[in-house]
Amino acid sequence: MTDNHTDCIPGPLDQMPARLETLLHIEKVGKEFPMNDGSTFVALKDFSLEIQNIKDKPQIVSLLGPSGSGKTTALRIIAGLDKPTSGCVLITNGEGQHLRPVRVGDVGVVFQRYPLFEDLNVLHNLIDPAVRSGMNKDEAKEKALRLLDEFDLVKQGLAWPLQLSGGQRQRVAILQQLMLDRHFIILDEPFSGLDPVNILNVIKLISNIAHQHTLNTFLIITHDVTSALIISDHLYLLGRERDKQGEPIQGSKVMKVYDLIAEGLAYRSDVEDLPRFVEIRKEIRLVEFPKL
Amino acid sequence: METSATSVATPPTNDSGYPLREMVRVYGAVGGFARSHIVIGWIVLFLLVWFFNPIKAMPYPSEVLRAFQRMWNAPGSSGLVYNVYVTLKLNIVGVLISSVLSLLISYLAVIPLFQPFNKFIQWLRYIPIVGFNLVFLTLFAIGWPMKVAMLTTGMSFFLVTSMTSVIASIPRMKYELARVLGYNDWHVFYSVVVRPTLPAMIDMIAQNAAMGWVMITAIETFNRTEGGIGSQIYAYTSTNQLAEVYAYLLIIGVIAVIEDGLLSLIKRVLFPYSLVAERA
Ligand SMILES: Nc1ncnc2c1ncn2[C@@H]1O[C@H](COP(=O)(O)OP(=O)(O)OP(=O)(O)O)[C@@H](O)[C@H]1O
Ligand SMILES: [Mg+2]
Numbered sequence: 001m002t003d004n005h006t007d008c009i010p011g012p013l014d015q016m017p018a019r020l021e022t023l024l025h026i027e028k029v030g031k032e033f034p035m036n037d038g039s040t041f042v043a044l045k046d047f048s049l050e051i052q053n054i055k056d057k058p059q060i061v062s063l064l065g066p067s068g069s070g071k072t073t074a075l076r077i078i079a080g081l082d083k084p085t086s087g088c089v090l091i092t093n094g095e096g097q098h099l100r101p102v103r104v105g106d107v108g109v110v111f112q113r114y115p116l117f118e119d120l121n122v123l124h125n126l127i128d129p130a131v132r133s134g135m136n137k138d139e140a141k142e143k144a145l146r147l148l149d150e151f152d153l154v155k156q157g158l159a160w161p162l163q164l165s166g167g168q169r170q171r172v173a174i175l176q177q178l179m180l181d182r183h184f185i186i187l188d189e190p191f192s193g194l195d196p197v198n199i200l201n202v203i204k205l206i207s208n209i210a211h212q213h214t215l216n217t218f219l220i221i222t223h224d225v226t227s228a229l230i231i232s233d234h235l236y237l238l239g240r241e242r243d244k245q246g247e248p249i250q251g252s253k254v255m256k257v258y259d260l261i262a263e264g265l266a267y268r269s270d271v272e273d274l275p276r277f278v279e280i281r282k283e284i285r286l287v288e289f290p291k292l
Numbered sequence: 293m294e295t296s297a298t299s300v301a302t303p304p305t306n307d308s309g310y311p312l313r314e315m316v317r318v319y320g321a322v323g324g325f326a327r328s329h330i331v332i333g334w335i336v337l338f339l340l341v342w343f344f345n346p347i348k349a350m351p352y353p354s355e356v357l358r359a360f361q362r363m364w365n366a367p368g369s370s371g372l373v374y375n376v377y378v379t380l381k382l383n384i385v386g387v388l389i390s391s392v393l394s395l396l397i398s399y400l401a402v403i404p405l406f407q408p409f410n411k412f413i414q415w416l417r418y419i420p421i422v423g424f425n426l427v428f429l430t431l432f433a434i435g436w437p438m439k440v441a442m443l444t445t446g447m448s449f450f451l452v453t454s455m456t457s458v459i460a461s462i463p464r465m466k467y468e469l470a471r472v473l474g475y476n477d478w479h480v481f482y483s484v485v486v487r488p489t490l491p492a493m494i495d496m497i498a499q500n501a502a503m504g505w506v507m508i509t510a511i512e513t514f515n516r517t518e519g520g521i522g523s524q525i526y527a528y529t530s531t532n533q534l535a536e537v538y539a540y541l542l543i544i545g546v547i548a549v550i551e552d553g554l555l556s557l558i559k560r561v562l563f564p565y566s567l568v569a570e571r572a
Pocket of ligand 2: 071112
């Protein structure tokens with residue numbers, strides 16, 4: 001355990017953190033869908049991505065891409081919910097473990113539409129999965145109450161999911177995944193539909209949780225450039241290549257990678273004021289994103 | 293039902309200023325008070341139509357009332373109380389057994405091995421149950437056992453169809469949520485398939501109870517030894533005592549409404565979340 005306040009220091013790092021073993025290895029994943037007109041749609045092609053364990057730090061990686069670029073498709077494959085048409089996803093399940101093909105349940109997922117168990121109240125939406133995964137009942141209840149308190153949901157503990165606001169529902173969905181002590185969590189569009197204050201809250205929330213354990217890895221799927229730059233240590237741009245006429249070619253892949261540790265933009269709370277931050281944001285917004 | 297004269301001057305706040313207009317608007321906002329008036333209005337209309345109906349084959353309310361008196365005073369197995377009791381018992385036992393059986397068959401449909409069996413049961417609802425009279429006769433003793441068997445079998449064909457459609461409409465997202473949370477097959481079965489569909493299952497039982505009444509009267513016509521409303525209706529029809537027939541039909545209607553209310557009460561008490569509407 002490391003204290004999260006010392007991790008987010010305002011100022012440059014003394015030294016570059018060392019990169020250790022690979023935690024997630026995605027190799028040349030392709031995904032095709034049969035279309036309603038009988039043709040085949042290539043959503044992903046040669047999609048590769050690698051997340052390495054960074055010494056004494058958690059890993060927060062963003063996958064950035066425009067709508068329809070295949071982010072959710074990639075998430076479903078990484079979570080083991082869908083099989084790729086080609087390629088593979090390998091993952092380590094815990095400290096010092098070997099890479100092995102991903103299985104459903106290895107990775108925590110906060111879905112784009114925040115599904116919850118509608119027939120359970122908020123508290124039991126948190127307790128039930130934890131207890132089923134083997135946690136002691138009292139321990140689960142204690143943890144759930146603590147998390148609800150931490151994330152301003154105490155009053156909602158006995159509410160049904162349908163009675164929650166959009167933002168409350170999102171937080172419950174995130175907490176539900178956090179109950180299970182997972183080291184790997186993917187979030188699909190965690191910033192969409194939130195006001196600026198709540199976007200910052202979610203950024204803080206994710207970063208705090210991430211820093212509670214250096215083995216924690218968060219993969220954030222988003223099209224919010226600023227938030228992605230603030231929170232991540234690596235940023236992957238997902239998009240399609242173009243042919244000579246400038247027409248996009250089917251099949252998204254990683255078009256560009258930003259190593260924000262090397263850029264000096266990772267693990268800093270004052271990152272938004274840095275000239276390099278502003279520069280990269282501009283580059284992504286005005287140059288890279290329109291090309292995707 | 294709330295009825296107070298003062299309410300007329302001060303309508304409940306959830307009534308709009310023009311309750312009459314709200315009554316004919318799409319999703320008009322009428323409060324409980326206005327709603328009760330609407331119901332009363334319909335009952336009055338029904339009674340008026342009944343009083344002044346030109347159809348000869350329909351006895352007037354006064355005749356039905358006298359029929360009630362005669363049936364109430366009739367001795368033993370030809371009396372009202374006895375026959376209602378016989379049929380009500382059959383109805384309750386039939387609904388209970390067929391509900392349990394149908395839930396079992398429907399829930400098992402999430403397991404591929406049992407799907408053809410489920411489909412077969414659904415298909416059987418097209419086959420008139422009375423066609424199997426002889427089969428039931430050889431398997432069950434005539435009277436109570438045979439009646440229960442026919443009713444539960446016949447109702448189950450319909451219940452399984454409705455219940456299976458409830459299961460088919462479970463959003464895939466819920467299943468994926470459970471899998472991502474590491475749920476095993478049994479956890480998924482309970483948390484995604486069974487538990488969240490129970491309120492809808494109660495609705496299906498309520499819907500199919502009506503089908504049960506149609507079957508009961510038919511079944512009791514073939515198994516008249518014990519009596520019951522069905523056998524009484526059969527007897528009174530053959531002697532052209534239409535007032536008695538209508539009296540029994542009225543009783544069936546009242547019992548059905550009470551049972552419906554009970555089921556919806558059970559649903560509200562056991563599954564309060566099912567009352568919260570989904571918002572866009
Ligand atoms: N089951 C499917 N059948 C056919 N096409 C699909 C299917 N799922 C996804 N697609 C297509 O794949 C492409 C990528 O979809 P995906 O949902 O992954 O996009 P996304 O990047 O998550 O977009 P958004 O930001 O809008 O959520 C889209 O063109 C979509 O129409
Ligand atoms: Mg998406």
